[in-house]
Amino acid sequence: MKKLVSLILCLLVLTACVSAFAADDNVVYVCNYFDYIDESVLELFEQETGIHVEYINLMDNEALLQEMEISPAAFDVIVPSDYMVERLIARDMVAELDWEKLPNAAQYTLDYLKNPAYDPEGKFSVPYMWGTLGILYNTKMVEGTVDSWADLWDEKYANNVIMMDSLRDAMGIGLKVLGYSMSSTNEEELFAATDKLVEQKQKGIVRAYQLDETKDRMVGGEAALAVVYSGDAWFAIDENPDLAYVVPKEGSNIWVDNMMVPKQAPHYDNALAFIDFMCRPEIARMNCEKIGYSSPNSGAIAGMGEEYAANRVQNPDDETVARCEIYHDIPAEVLKDYNDLYNEVLNAH
Amino acid sequence: MSRFDVSLPWWAWVLMGLGLAAFVAMVAVSILRNRGMKRSLFASPYALWMILFTIVPLVIIVYYALTDSSGNFTWDNLRNFWDSNYIRRMSATSDAARARYAVRGMSNMDPLIYSLWMAFLCTVICLVLAYPTALFMADRKMKRASSLVILFVVPMWMNITLRTYAMRILLVDDGPLITFLRLVGFKDAQLMDTPAAVLIGMVYNFLPFMIFPIYTVLSKMDPALQEAASDLGANPGRSLIKVTMPLSIPGVVSGITMVFMPAVTTFTLNVMLGGSKRLMLGNLIEQTFTKQSNWNMGSAMSLVMMVLILISLTILRKADPNNEGGGL
Incomplete structure (x- = not known):
């Protein structure tokens, strides 16, 4: 019996140890995507404020949402994309920001990103990075100009097109090439887009569906055309000067990743200090130069001067921005439709 | 509050509590019955491990597979596996949707x-490649068997993702393999983004798991058996077929199990070498959980797969009833 008692005691002690893993107060839990920050920025922040940064990597918006549902108090700063911002606000999972404590964010955020459609009053989100979705092509492997989504359906590029294996972007392209909104919730439009994508696959035009691999494969000259985000395009062009990037004339997606604070964030003030630090022009510039996407920070843009201004991949002109759209969040029921239809595309043969 | 806080549904806590209680009861009963420590008690750390990480997750998977998103009992997830249009057809409101989902959908069965x-x-392929290799390695005249074993083991020290990246260099269009194939006349040769590349990757990754069980059985075999066969007039080929092969069946069975199971569930190879051109069940399950957050459907898929693996294991066991190959 003694042994039994000691065993139970052991278990109790173990449980107590685990639950006593108490929070250290001067920290900030930052959850961001992998490789999506200049890490020396974190050290600068720690040196200046004495707040320790716990940096947590996640794969994508969906993983973030899942993590937040499982443990709502796990993060202080999160970096969701536009449509996820809309969903988090609708589900009441994020805290309002105290703009008094965000002087840099207030001063330097670009005007047209201050009140975006996903957060109309700008109460919950501060833009971190933005960019476009477009076509990266190898000038030595294409004939004529590439300026349209329809080029991805051109049979002269058979087995030479890398599509993007990402639900919203893939379906969005199918919708856009038919002239519909990339956030369509119309059943018949979605069916038509699916059939269009299946047709592209069955005609043998698609070489592969990839996400992270695309950049490297385009640098290696493995395909003529690929759908990529502007930041990846910039890196690829840097390594292989034969590559060029275009935002198709039909219009495309502009995405914005935003810094937000979860409703149950344990260190609200530290979170705001972190967000505002990231909005300092020189810090925003360091991040922008490391990541290669477009900066929403006018101070950073001014500091980068003419080279950045002339770079149309990172800094698209107003006319390009005007023909692009930001994704709207898709209601859960329709999103299931998106999933099932996209599975049909991936399973087609 | 810390980031180690976990909020699980109440029934998950109940399940885990029950598991813990069962474990404590087991230990108590075994102590009371035997008046003291018994050897079966040595297995208790593993028993606790098994309850926490095998039984409880299994129960959770079955629970999710048989419920809908609001927790009500339903067969729909399993029906939807057989016919991926089932749920859509039931909820169709427009003529377009009714027409589209009228026939059986194959995007889960395929x-x-x-x-x-x-x-x-x-x-x-693994079996065909591994058996002669194992025979060769187990040959007692072979002095270098141990260095060969090392050669097969070394690649396994590497992470599977790294190994597969290395594989890509061999398989790309301007890589050595394709260049050679094009030189000898196959102008349209392509391996990357084809099922063949996925297959090559699978064989590359899983071959050692076939070689070693067979090698172990063969090297433990009493050489007197072959000598007896040849004394009785059997030529080497006949003694291989009549003596060595039947006796090595346990190793073969164990090898088949160890290759087939990870091969069914593989999914990274399909993305990295196959360009995701065909969905594999592993991809589908991974997507359903992570991208779609549909734990119910994902659990139903895992359940179907587990049942299929269980059936094939049971059939395989018949070939090795005494479990001599040390298989699972």
């Missing part, structure tokens, strides 16, 4: 069949 087929091919 990946399953494809995965089983690829795993079958992989197992057969």
Whole structure:
């Protein structure tokens, strides 16, 4: 019996140890995507404020949402994309920001990103990075100009097109090439887009569906055309000067990743200090130069001067921005439709 | 509050509590019955591990597979596996949707069949490659057997993702393999983004798991048996077929199990070498959980796969009733 008692005691002690893993107060839990920050920025922040940064990597918006549902108090700063911002606000999972404590964010955020459609009053989100979705092509492997989504359906590029294996972007392209909104919730439009994508696959035009691999494969000259985000395009062009990037004339997606604070964030003030630090022009510039996407920070843009201004991949002109759209969040029921239809595309043969 | 806080549904806590209680009861009963420590008690750390990480997750998977998103009992997830249009057809409100979902949808069954087929091919190729290799390695005249063993083990020290990246360099269009194939006349040769590349990757990754069980059985075999066979007039070929092969069946069975199971569930290879051109069941399950957050459907898929693996293992066990190959 003694042994039994000691065993139970052991278990109790173990449980107590685990639950006593108490929070250290001067920290900030930052959850961001992998490789999506200049890490020396974190050290600068720690040196200046004495707040320790716990940096947590996640794969994508969906993983973030899942993590937040499982443990709502796990993060202080999160970096969701536009449509996820809309969903988090609708589900009441994020805290309002105290703009008094965000002087840099207030001063330097670009005007047209201050009140975006996903957060109309700008109460919950501060833009971190933005960019476009477009076509990266190898000038030595294409004939004529590439300026349209329809080029991805051109049979002269058979087995030479890398599509993007990402639900919203893939379906969005199918919708856009038919002239519909990339956030369509119309059943018949979605069916038509699916059939269009299946047709592209069955005609043998698609070489592969990839996400992270695309950049490297385009640098290696493995395909003529690929759908990529502007930041990846910039890196690829840097390594292989034969590559060029275009935002198709039909219009495309502009995405914005935003810094937000979860409703149950344990260190609200530290979170705001972190967000505002990231909005300092020189810090925003360091991040922008490391990541290669477009900066929403006018101070950073001014500091980068003419080279950045002339770079149309990172800094698209107003006319390009005007023909692009930001994704709207898709209601859960329709999103299931998106999933099932996209599975049909991936399973087609 | 810390980031280690976990909020699980109440029934998950109940399940885990029950598991813990069962464990404590087991230990108590075993102590009371035997008046003291018994050898079976040595297994208790593993028993606790098994309850926490095998039984409880299994119960949770079955629970999710048989409920809908609001927790009500339903067969729909399993029905939807057989016919991926089932749920859509039931909830269709427009003529367009009714027309589209009228026939049986294959986007769940196809990946399953494809995965089983690829795993079958992989197992057969591994067996054909591994048996002669194992024979060769087990040959007592072979002085270098141990260095050969090392050669097969070394690649396994590497992470599977790294290994597969290395593989890509061999398989790309301007890589050595394709360049050679094009030189000898196959102008349209392509390996990257084809099922063949996935198969090559699978065989590369899983071959050692076929070689070692066979090698172990063969090297433990009493050489007197072959000597007896040749004394009785059997030529080497006949003694191989009549003596060595039947006696090595346990190793073969164990090898088949160890290759087939990971092969059915593989999914990274399909993305990295196959360009995701066909869905495999592993991809589908991973997507359903992570991208779609549909734990119910994902659990139903995992359940179907587990049942299929269980059936194939039971059939395989018949070939090795005494479990001599040390298989699972």
